[in-house]
Amino acid sequence: MLTKSVLTVAETTQILDAARAEAEKNQWAVTIAVTDDGGHLLSLLRLDGCAPVGAYIATEKARTAALGRRESKVYEDMINGGRTAFLSAPLQGTLEGGVPVIVGGQVVGAVGVSGVKADQDAQIAKAGATALNG
Template identity: 50%
Template sequence: MKMKFALTLADAKRVAAAAAQEAKRNDWAVVIAIVDDAGLLVYLERLDGVQPASCDIAQAKARAAALFRRPTKALEETVAGGRLALLSLPHITPVEGGLPLTHDGQVVGAIGVSGVQSFEDGIVAKAGAEALAAEG
């Protein structure tokens, strides 16, 4: 048997708060989704003024980052490099804005952000992920 760390609701809220702070600092309306290591929703925060579609997109980015254990930007770069077969895989969301959340070298979940340009979503997601890493 192996011991496995688990993301708590308190962890998810801390990650989301750091991400929301970064979004608000830049005046960006976004949705922030935090999922566990199986890609299941733990916490969702929708800032005022964000487009409704971003609720689903943020969750999809988080799920992809958790299940594939890598940033969605890496998936995007793979597809852009011509590996179109990746698009046929389940739960793939090859758009920047999803990052795995790690603790002690283990993926414990992921953050997904949607609402502004993808690279800006990535900045917000990074701020959230760094908040969890700082606690580590």
């Protein structure tokens, strides 16, 4: 039988804090979602000024990154590149801003961010996703 690492409240808080620090450093009003490796929501923070829809979008971006085991931007690029059949995949967060959390070479969860430009969402998500690696 295999064993695997899982995110606890302590790690989830560490991820959320790192992502929040990156957002606040840049004065970006966003929502940050952290999921487990199955895409189930563990933590959600909507910063002051972020539109309510950000909570839904950030969660779906994180879910997509967790289930796909890759950044959600990969799917956005695939669809924009002409592979429109991928729109029928059972993922709703196929926009940049979802990043898997990788520990020991295994995806243990993901971070999704929504509220600013796509590359800025990804910047915040990456800050959170790498918080456990240093």
